[in-house]
Amino acid sequence: LAMQKENHEAGxxxxxxxxxxxxxxxxxxxxxxxxxxxxxxxxxxxxxxHLERAYKNFFEKRADFPxxxxxxxxxxxxxxxxxxxxxxxxx
Numbered sequence: 001l002a003m004q005k006e007n008h009e010a011g012x013x014x015x016x017x018x019x020x021x022x023x024x025x026x027x028x029x030x031x032x033x034x035x036x037x038x039x040x041x042x043x044x045x046x047x048x049x050h051l052e053r054a055y056k057n058f059f060e061k062r063a064d065f066p067x068x069x070x071x072x073x074x075x076x077x078x079x080x081x082x083x084x085x086x087x088x089x090x091x
Contacts, residue, residue: 001051001068014059017052021045042080 007015024044028036036044057063
């Protein structure tokens with residue numbers, strides 16, 4: 001979101017999902033953000049899709065400009081690959 005905000009304030013065109021997903025690979029392997037390797041890549045990719053949807057809604061006048069949310073308020077996680085997660089249903 002911070003990168004998109006800087007880009008928008010500079011008057012540049014919105015960075016789409018595909019370009020951001022390519023950057024995500026660099027961030028996951030980068031020395032500044034080693035904690036991203038701990039998170040499942042599908043969940044991070046869906047967060048980028050949610051960000052893209054928020055910007056599209058803003059540009060089409062359906063919502064306010066996207067902003068950072070407070071940690072713990074409405075936190076969600078989408079995990080599209082059921083093979084990578086196991087639930088202990090007995091517990």
